[in-house]
Each structure stands twice: as C-alpha cells, then as structure tokens.
Amino acid sequence: MLTISRLTVVSLLAATAAFAQNSTANTTLGPNVDGKYEISAEGIRGLFIPYGASISNLFINDTNGIERDIVLGFDNASHYSVDAFHPHLGGVPGRYANRIKNSSFVIDDVEYHVTPNENNGEDTLHGGPDGWDYRNFTVVAHTSDSITFSIVDPDGKEGFPGEVISYITYTMTPNAWHLKMVALATTKKTPIMLSSHTYWNLDAFANPDTPTALNHTVHLPYSGQRVGVDGILIPDGTILPNQQYSVNDFWSAPKQIGANFTAPELDGNCGTNCIGYDTCYLVNRAQNGPYDWRTAGPVATAESEFTGISVSIFTDQEAFQVYSCGGQNGSLPIKSTQGLQGRPRVVEQYGCLVFEVEDWIDAINQPEWQREKRQIFGPGDDPYVLEARYEFSVKS
Ligand SMILES: *[C@@H]1O[C@H](CO)[C@@H](O)[C@H](O)[C@H]1NC(C)=O
Ligand SMILES: *[C@@H]1O[C@H](CO)[C@@H](O)[C@H](O)[C@H]1NC(C)=O
Ligand SMILES: *[C@@H]1O[C@H](CO)[C@@H](O)[C@H](O)[C@H]1NC(C)=O
Ligand SMILES: *[C@@H]1O[C@H](CO)[C@@H](O)[C@H](O)[C@H]1NC(C)=O
Ligand SMILES: *[C@@H]1O[C@H](CO)[C@@H](O)[C@H](O)[C@H]1NC(C)=O
Ligand SMILES: *[C@@H]1O[C@H](CO)[C@@H](O)[C@H](O)[C@H]1NC(C)=O
Ligand SMILES: *[C@@H]1O[C@H](CO)[C@@H](O)[C@H](O)[C@H]1NC(C)=O
Ligand SMILES: *[C@@H]1O[C@H](CO)[C@@H](O)[C@H](O)[C@H]1NC(C)=O
Ligand SMILES: *[C@@H]1O[C@H](CO)[C@@H](O)[C@H](O)[C@H]1NC(C)=O
Numbered sequence: 383m384l385t386i387s388r389l390t391v392v393s394l395l396a397a398t399a400a401f402a403q404n405s406t407a408n409t410t411l412g413p414n415v416d417g418k419y420e421i422s423a424e425g426i427r428g429l430f431i432p433y434g435a436s437i438s439n440l441f442i443n444d445t446n447g448i449e450r451d452i453v454l455g456f457d458n459a460s461h462y463s464v465d466a467f468h469p470h471l472g473g474v475p476g477r478y479a480n481r482i483k484n485s486s487f488v489i490d491d492v493e494y495h496v497t498p499n500e501n502n503g504e505d506t507l508h509g510g511p512d513g514w515d516y517r518n519f520t521v522v523a524h525t526s527d528s529i530t531f532s533i534v535d536p537d538g539k540e541g542f543p544g545e546v547i548s549y550i551t552y553t554m555t556p557n558a559w560h561l562k563m564v565a566l567a568t569t570k571k572t573p574i575m576l577s578s579h580t581y582w583n584l585d586a587f588a589n590p591d592t593p594t595a596l597n598h599t600v601h602l603p604y605s606g607q608r609v610g611v612d613g614i615l616i617p618d619g620t621i622l623p624n625q626q627y628s629v630n631d632f633w634s635a636p637k638q639i640g641a642n643f644t645a646p647e648l649d650g651n652c653g654t655n656c657i658g659y660d661t662c663y664l665v666n667r668a669q670n671g672p673y674d675w676r677t678a679g680p681v682a683t684a685e686s687e688f689t690g691i692s693v694s695i696f697t698d699q700e701a702f703q704v705y706s707c708g709g710q711n712g713s714l715p716i717k718s719t720q721g722l723q724g725r726p727r728v729v730e731q732y733g734c735l736v737f738e739v740e741d742w743i744d745a746i747n748q749p750e751w752q753r754e755k756r757q758i759f760g761p762g763d764d765p766y767v768l769e770a771r772y773e774f775s776v777k778s
Contacts, residue, residue: 417459434473445690473515544570596640
C-alpha cells in the first residue's frame with residue numbers, strides 16, 4: 383500500500399510551487415493575454431485555466447486542414463468567475479462529482495450532511511455550491527506540453543469531512559490529451575469522485591447544416607447497462623439494461639446522438655420533461671479477462687462527419703456519463719474561435735455533448751454496489767486516481 387504523509391504532500395507541494403514560479407518566469411510559459419495556459423504536441427493544442435482546472439480551448443486540424451476549437455468555454459479566463467451561471471464548463475467537479483441523494487451519506491455509522499445546490503435543496507451536484515470547479519486551482523508546474531494544477535480542499539468545506547489535497551495533470555502527446563487526477567484524504571475518511579466535465583462540439587459550431595451536436599456519432603462498446611435514476615436524476619438503486627435497438631443502446635453499434643430523438647422512450651430519459659441523455663452508462667469489460675485500460679480499446683468514441691474529427695476515450699474508470707445538452711437554451715456564448723458567420727454566436731439546445739469519465743454515480747448511497755474502495759478514502763489509504771486519454775484522429 384502506498385502511504386503518503388501530509389508532510390510529504392506539503393513539501394512536494396512547496397517544491398513544485400517553486401518549480402512553477404521558475405517556469406512561469408519564462409514568459410513563453412506563463413498565462414497568455416486571456417489568462418490561459420497553453421500546452422501542445424504535434425496535431426493538438428490546448429488552453430487551460432486555474433478556475434476549476436478547466437480546459438477552455440482544444441484545437442485540432444480537421445479533414446480540410448482547418449483548425450477547429452472543439453470544446454466549449456469562454457474567451458477570457460477572468461469571465462468564468464464573473465458568470466456564476468456557467469454550467470461547469472470544462473472543469474473538474476469535486477470533491478464528489480454528480481449528485482448526492484438527499485445531500486447526505488453515512489461513513490462508519492456517522493451521517494454527514496453536505497450543502498445542497500440543486501432541485502430546491504433536494505440534492506448536492508458536483509461537490510456543492512462552491513465545488514472545485516468554482517474555485518481557482520494553483521498552477522504548480524507548466525511546461526510546453528504539460529500542466530499540473532493543485533487544490534487543497536479544507537476539512538468541513540461544503541460539509542465534507544476531512545481535508546483533501548489533489549493534483550490534476552494534463553499532458554499532450556501527438557494527437558492525444560492525457561488526464562491524470564490524484565487526490566489524497568489527509569485527515570478523515572471522505573467520499574472522493576472526480577471527473578472532467580468537458581463540453582464538446584466536434585464541429586466547432588461551424589457546420590452549416592446544424593448548430594447542434596445531434597449528428598455526432600457515438601459508440602460505447604462496453605455499456606450494456608446504465609444506472610437507473612428518478613425524475614431529478616438521482617440514482618434509485620437499480621441497474622438497467624440497455625436492450626439492443628433501444629434508445630440507450632450505444633453498445634451494439636455506433637449511432638448518432640439524435641438517431642432516436644423522435645422515439646417516445648426518449649422523453650423523460652434525462653429526467654422529468656427532458657428529451658435526450660443525461661445518463662450514467664456502466665463500463666463492463668472485466669468479463670473479457672484482465673485488461674489494461676491503456677490498450678484495451680476506448681470506452682467511448684465520438685465522431686463528426688462534417689469535420690471528420692473523431693475522439694476515442696480510453697480510461698481506467700468504470701462508468702461514463704453522457705449529457706446531450708438539453709438544458710442549453712441559447713444563453714451561453716460560443717468563443718471567438720468558433721461559429722459560422724451569420725448565425726447567432728450562442729450554444730443552442732443540443733448544441734453540445736458532455737462526456738464524463740467517472741465511477742458509478744452516488745455509489746456512496748448504494749452500499750450494495752460495493753464501490754467503497756473506489757469512492758471512500760482516508761488517511762493512509764492509496765490515493766484516489768483517475769486516468770484517461772482522449773485520442774484524436776481525422777478522416778482523410
Ligand atoms: C530556478 O531557476 C534558477 C535559475 O535558473 C535556478 O538557480 C534555481 O535552482 C531554480 N529553482 C528551482 C526550484 O528550480
Ligand atoms: C522558455 O520556454 C521555451 C519553450 O519551452 C524554451 O524554448 C526556452 O528555452 C525557455 N527559456 C528559458 C530561459 O528557460
Ligand atoms: C481579459 O480580462 C481581463 C480582466 O477583465 C482584462 O484585464 C484583459 O484585458 C482581458 N483580455 C483580453 C485579451 O481582452
Ligand atoms: C494546423 O495546421 C497548421 C498549418 O499546417 C499548423 O500551423 C497548426 O499548428 C495546426 N494545428 C494543430 C492544432 O496542430
Ligand atoms: C435526509 O436528510 C435529512 C436532513 O438533511 C435527514 O434528517 C434524513 O434522515 C435524510 N433522509 C434519508 C432518507 O437519508
Ligand atoms: C480566480 O482568479 C481570477 C484571476 O486572478 C480572478 O479574477 C477571480 O476572481 C478568481 N476567482 C475566484 C473564484 O477566486
Ligand atoms: C443529421 O441528423 C438529422 C436528424 O437526426 C438527420 O435527419 C440527418 O440525416 C442527419 N444528417 C447527416 C448528414 O447525418
Ligand atoms: C434508434 O436508432 C437506431 C439507429 O438508427 C435504430 O436502429 C433503432 O431502431 C432506434 N430505436 C428506437 C427505439 O427508435
Ligand atoms: C436559459 O438558461 C439560463 C441558465 O440556466 C437561465 O438563467 C435562463 O433563464 C434561461 N432562459 C430562458 C429564456 O429560458
């Protein structure tokens with residue numbers, strides 16, 4: 383078992399901070415005029431901000447060699463704090479992603495109550511009203527192809543027990559974006575579940591046929607099951623089958639996100655009165671024998687015919703959330719790097735897809751799922767770790 387004392391973590395933090403000061407002194411490596419930090423490798427360039435350790439831009443050249451910015455965000459890093467209504471744009475939800483039923487959970491017979499922030503106080507979403515993706519992380523290291531952010535989440539913040547220290551590292555290699563998230567519970571047992579809440583539009587909103595992402599083709603080859611939820615998207619304890627050809631079947635064959643939008647079953651599929659997806663698909667692949675997530679094939683792929691850009695998502699996580707942006711209504715702006723002349727410069731309903739690599743949502747309230755080892759962490763335990771690789775290719 384890997385044990386890391388608080389002292390070790392703090393001195394590590396100090397050392398990396400000193401290194402970071404040195405590297406940001408290199409003017410080519412500090413934030414740009416928009417307050418963003420650039421990292422790149424052949425065929426890929428990303429911009430990141432301390433706010434939520436968020437990705438704000440991701441540039442890939444499309445099938446015609448045109449550079450496309452395929453994630454949502456704001457033009458200026460300072461705008462994220464100003465626009466408090468932003469929907470977790472590209473950040474790291476923490477310390478516990480997705481919803482916590484009744485804003486409470488039990489660890490070792492003690493009932494904890496965290497701050498509710500959704501559905502008139504019925505649940506806690508993405509770590510509470512001041513979750514990690516509403517806070518500025520510290521840039522502790524930055525090179526031309528990698529950036530590391532850190533956050534210290536104090537004991538009691540948003541009602542969670544114990545301090546958590548986390549490092550989020552993003553690295554670029556040719557045509558690939560790598561994510562590594564590590565978190566340590568230093569003082570008490572606490573739930574930890576992180577993710578990357580990146581919004582995608584692989585057309586960079588430049589497709590003359592549609593401002594939406596409904597024509598993106600999605601494949602979830604290991605996701606024959608999903609987490610059952612109630613009308614406000616709280617897991618109800620059931621695991622549901624994604625029967626072949628049903629609206630939630632993305633495993634048997636790739637299909638467009640919009641393929642089943644006229645099917646009556648899709649109405650209410652993402653909560654009461656919601657048409658589309660906001661769904662936690664399980665990733666089941668242990669039955670095929672031992673696997674290495676790095677080489678076992680992607681848990682998800684998404685592709686756009688218009689730009690020819692496709693992303694394959696490799697991860698060690700065992701669930702995958704898909705949100706089809708039914709909640710967008712044209713109030714969120716697109717960036718200056720996106721869009722098409724003559725069309726409103728906003729995100730329309732269904733204008734994006736959110737993909738979240740994660741663990742089974744709200745498993746802290748479903749002990750029979752037996753996810754405790756993956757979701758509850760205490761001092762002396764192995765750290766929480768999430769790894770993923772987003773690999774890009776372009777149709778020639
Ligand atoms: C920072 O840079 C200076 C000058 O290059 C070097 O002497 C020093 O050791 C560096 N400090 C760290 C923490 O890397
Ligand atoms: C600054 O960073 C650039 C790009 O990585 C590098 O080429 C250059 O050598 C660095 N300069 C110093 C003084 O470290
Ligand atoms: C970004 O916002 C900051 C703070 O409002 C401002 O100082 C800066 O000029 C802006 N950058 C650009 C390129 O407009
Ligand atoms: C896109 O292609 C142009 C021209 O070859 C190149 O300068 C640019 O770096 C490429 N962009 C990316 C993200 O690779
Ligand atoms: C829900 O939370 C309230 C207090 O916030 C608590 O009294 C109650 O026991 C919780 N209910 C369930 C079913 O956990
Ligand atoms: C985050 O940092 C930016 C830039 O320094 C600042 O404008 C903003 O107020 C900070 N936001 C929060 C929530 O601390
Ligand atoms: C885009 O999606 C719409 C609605 O699902 C469909 O009618 C149309 O054929 C699709 N276009 C392409 C190019 O796939
Ligand atoms: C969903 O779309 C797929 C692909 O077009 C189709 O095979 C399937 O029958 C549709 N399912 C429903 C319930 O409409
Ligand atoms: C659109 O959504 C935003 C953010 O959720 C909300 O504040 C606004 O009232 C909505 N506008 C309309 C016209 O529904």
